[in-house]
Amino acid sequence: MSTELRYVYAVCRPFDAPLQAELVGVEGRPPRLLRHEDLTAVVGAVPEADFAEGPLRAHLEDLDWLTATARAHERVVAALTTVTSPLPLRLATVFRDDSGVRSMMQEEQGRFRWALGRLAGRVEWGVKVYADGAPEPRPETRLSGPGAGTGSGRAYLQSRRARRDAQDGARQRAEAFAERLHGDLARHAAAARVHPPQNPALSRVPGVNILNSAYLVDRSASEDFVERVDRTKDEEPGMRVELTGPWAGYSFTMPSDEGPAGQEEAGR
Amino acid sequence: MTTAGRLPDAYRGGDGGANLADILERVLDKGIVIAGDIRINLLDIELLTIKLRLVVASVDKAKEMGIDWWEDDPALSSGARRKELARENAELRERIQALEETQEPLKESGGAPS
Numbered sequence: 503m504s505t506e507l508r509y510v511y512a513v514c515r516p517f518d519a520p521l522q523a524e525l526v527g528v529e530g531r532p533p534r535l536l537r538h539e540d541l542t543a544v545v546g547a548v549p550e551a552d553f554a555e556g557p558l559r560a561h562l563e564d565l566d567w568l569t570a571t572a573r574a575h576e577r578v579v580a581a582l583t584t585v586t587s588p589l590p591l592r593l594a595t596v597f598r599d600d601s602g603v604r605s606m607m608q609e610e611q612g613r614f615r616w617a618l619g620r621l622a623g624r625v626e627w628g629v630k631v632y633a634d635g636a637p638e639p640r641p642e643t644r645l646s647g648p649g650a651g652t653g654s655g656r657a658y659l660q661s662r663r664a665r666r667d668a669q670d671g672a673r674q675r676a677e678a679f680a681e682r683l684h685g686d687l688a689r690h691a692a693a694a695r696v697h698p699p700q701n702p703a704l705s706r707v708p709g710v711n712i713l714n715s716a717y718l719v720d721r722s723a724s725e726d727f728v729e730r731v732d733r734t735k736d737e738e739p740g741m742r743v744e745l746t747g748p749w750a751g752y753s754f755t756m757p758s759d760e761g762p763a764g765q766e767e768a769g770r
Numbered sequence: 771m772t773t774a775g776r777l778p779d780a781y782r783g784g785d786g787g788a789n790l791a792d793i794l795e796r797v798l799d800k801g802i803v804i805a806g807d808i809r810i811n812l813l814d815i816e817l818l819t820i821k822l823r824l825v826v827a828s829v830d831k832a833k834e835m836g837i838d839w840w841e842d843d844p845a846l847s848s849g850a851r852r853k854e855l856a857r858e859n860a861e862l863r864e865r866i867q868a869l870e871e872t873q874e875p876l877k878e879s880g881g882a883p884s
Contacts, residue, residue, distance in 0.1 A: 507808065553808060554808060558808060558810055568794075569790060569794075572798070573790075573793060575797050576796070590797075590801040590802070591802055591803075592797065592800075592802065592803050593798055593801070594810055595804050596806045596807065596808040596810075597806050597807045597808070606805075606806070610804060613802070614802075628792060700795065701791070707789070707791075746789070752796040753796070755800065756802065
């Protein structure tokens with residue numbers, strides 16, 4: 503009687519390096535390798551009591567469970583990234599048993615080969631640009647001057663408009679800066695994607711997230727890429743550039759023709 | 771740990787250091803979608819509810835961490851709103867009483883307000 507299911511983290515080309523002995527994934531279980539022809543799936547056993555459809559659905563709405571599972575998923579994928587260029591699967595891709603995983607690999611081998619070919623020897627870098635709020639407009643000295651009493655309503659509106667214009671200006675400058683930066687980085691990447699800005703309530707990062715993008719970069723070019731991002735960090739006042747990575751190529755697992763053309767895929 | 775190739779790793783201080791939003795964005799929204807034996811389609815409505823809940827839940831989390839600036843903002847906090855309402859109620863009662871006092875002479879003279 504089987505009470506365990508198979509959780510699949512990623513699919514890779516076969517690799518020689520051993521996984522860290524102490525590496526644990528979802529539910530604290532160590533991942534293992536499941537070979538099918540020239541592909542390797544990285545799988546872990548998970549209890550059916552938690553990963554059958556009903557319980558899984560309920561768990562996904564539990565933030566603590568979701569956080570722990572997401573971190574475990576990423577922990578395994580990140581460990582794989584140190585030894586190969588894995589193709590990460592979406593969270594909670596679960597099969598009944600090993601033979602279910604194998605028949606999936608047989609069925610999906612075309613897509614896997616295509617994506618693994620694209621990711622080979624590359625990593626993903628994340629770049630976010632934040633605008634730290636508009637600069638405060640200069641104090642309205644006229645407000646306290648002569649005639650301020652009768653004109654205070656108008657002066658108030660004027661100062662409000664000035665503030666709004668300053669904010670619009672700051673926003674425009676931030677967007678222009680982000681566009682320039684993205685264009686420059688995309689030219690030095692094998693591929694680029696622009697993601698929706700992150701919700702500050704979730705990321706708890708101050709400032710307005712203007713740009714949230716991902717770049718697929720050759721490992722050998724990564725050092726230069728990181729330096730390139732670093733150089734822009736003090737370029738524009740009031741703007742923060744944040745770099746994350748190296749990630750597995752999460753953002754580059756699908757053919758690029760799904761998104762708006764031009765923006766999505768950078769030149770070679 | 772040695773990495774394959776010359777890979778700068780200064781930006782990942784172990785997975786505890788990574789921003790949860792960055793991780794969730796990738797594992798929930800990116801990564802290749804394969805139909806498993808257990809059919810949960812994260813692309814469908816579930817993901818939306820998860821996302822909505824995440825935003826709400828993160829408010830509770832932030833509160834645990836002592837970030838509670840909205841507590842005093844009536845638009846965001848029911849506690850602050852209750853306080854605000856209580857104050858408004860007291861103020862309104864006073865004003866009604868004051869109005870009633872000025873109305874007394876009218877009532878006595880029999881002039882019903884239309």
